[in-house]
Amino acid sequence: MTNPVAVIQSVRLDDEKDALILLDQTVLPNRKEYLELKELKDIWDAIYHLKVRGAPAIGIAAAYGVYLGTKQSVASTYEELLEDFKKAKEYLASSRPTAVNLFWALNRMEGRLHQEADKSVTEIKTALKEEAELIRAEDEKVCEAIGEYALSLLKPGMGLLTHCNAGTIATAKYGTALAPIYLGQVQGYDFTVFADETRPLLQGARLTAWELKEAGVDVTLICDNMASIVMKEGKVQAVLVGCDRVAANGDAANKIGTSGVAILAKHYNIPFYVCAPFSTVDLDCHTGADIHIELRPSEEITTKWYSESMAPEGVKTYNPAFDVTDHELITAIVTENGIAYPPFSDSLARLSKATKK
Numbered sequence: 001m002t003n004p005v006a007v008i009q010s011v012r013l014d015d016e017k018d019a020l021i022l023l024d025q026t027v028l029p030n031r032k033e034y035l036e037l038k039e040l041k042d043i044w045d046a047i048y049h050l051k052v053r054g055a056p057a058i059g060i061a062a063a064y065g066v067y068l069g070t071k072q073s074v075a076s077t078y079e080e081l082l083e084d085f086k087k088a089k090e091y092l093a094s095s096r097p098t099a100v101n102l103f104w105a106l107n108r109m110e111g112r113l114h115q116e117a118d119k120s121v122t123e124i125k126t127a128l129k130e131e132a133e134l135i136r137a138e139d140e141k142v143c144e145a146i147g148e149y150a151l152s153l154l155k156p157g158m159g160l161l162t163h164c165n166a167g168t169i170a171t172a173k174y175g176t177a178l179a180p181i182y183l184g185q186v187q188g189y190d191f192t193v194f195a196d197e198t199r200p201l202l203q204g205a206r207l208t209a210w211e212l213k214e215a216g217v218d219v220t221l222i223c224d225n226m227a228s229i230v231m232k233e234g235k236v237q238a239v240l241v242g243c244d245r246v247a248a249n250g251d252a253a254n255k256i257g258t259s260g261v262a263i264l265a266k267h268y269n270i271p272f273y274v275c276a277p278f279s280t281v282d283l284d285c286h287t288g289a290d291i292h293i294e295l296r297p298s299e300e301i302t303t304k305w306y307s308e309s310m311a312p313e314g315v316k317t318y319n320p321a322f323d324v325t326d327h328e329l330i331t332a333i334v335t336e337n338g339i340a341y342p343p344f345s346d347s348l349a350r351l352s353k354a355t356k357k
């Protein structure tokens with residue numbers, strides 16, 4: 001058994017080959033294939049088609065992507081290079097709208113570019129590479145810190161439920177919602193974990209159940225509509241989920257279905273924890289109503305997993321990829337800077353000041 005936390009890097013740069021190396025998350029768990037992407041168009045496609053997915057991993061991929069796009073530029077002045085950088089940045093920013101980490105990472109890369117304005121084009125390119133590597137390395141530390149804080153909320157032997165995949169492959173390492181599970185496993189916490197399959201793209205079944213099983217965690221796969229019964233049967237003592245964007249008031253956008261799980265958790269009096277790095281907190285979004293929810297193609301619901309269509313041809317579909325969990329349903333938001341409790345507008349603002357970068 002190989003522990004994926006120890007060995008898997010879902011996003012990395014191969015600078016010698018001028019390539020972004022991605023673990024293709026669309027073919028897991030049946031195949032472990034790595035993609036070598038050199039063109040911005042291919043990186044955009046990989047983000048859009050969820051070959052790389054999970055808010056922090058998307059941010060890291062975009063940082064490497066905008067570096068590679070700028071590296072290819074033949075610009076000889078800062079101004080020309082900035083123009084090429086901006087084109088690449090704008091293009092990658094159009095790939096997916098909800099996870100703020102994508103925009104956070106691209107803006108951070110632009111900030112570094114501006115800082116290096118008085119340097120040569122070659123030096124600026126090197127600085128962009130450094131910044132992208134830093135974003136990846138920091139995410140690993142951030143996820144470990146989230147894992148430690150979240151673990152302090154849990155007790156050995158607990159039953160946990162998670163939705164979608166906020167694991168090691170969705171980040172640089174450890175994951176967000178799965179980080180305390182991995183850290184707890186090393187310390188003998190013996191958690192039992194229920195993974196919602198997470199329709200329509202099955203991140204829970206294909207990715208979370210796979211990662212946890214590979215790591216030797218006691219994981220049970222359930223369909224999304226079984227969360228209520230396992231809660232009612234007393235099998236779940238805490239819910240842990242990741243997040244794509246947290247608004248200033250604590251409303252949190254995550255994979256479609258998350259808000260339903262939060263409503264169930266409230267009904268059964270089970271704590272509901274959102275685990276997110278500060279790169280996912282968007283204080284410019286006042287409430288969840290300001291968060292842009294991605295709509296995805298019908299085929300993901302009607303045909304994707306079937307040999308023939310499971311819906312009448314031409315039926316209307318509605319396929320929002322995320323929903324917003326109301327802050328009133330959230331027990332705490334666990335960040336790398338500490339645990340935010342309600343009222344979140346105060347606690348998030350206070351903890352955000354501890355962010356170094």
Ligand SMILES: CSC[C@@H](O)[C@@H](O)C(=O)COP(=O)(O)O
Pocket residue numbers: 050053054055056099163164165166167170171175176177203241242243244254255256321
């Ligand atoms: C640590 S990743 C947290 C979130 O990004 C995750 O829970 C999620 O909703 C991902 O959605 P996806 O559409 O698979 O990118």
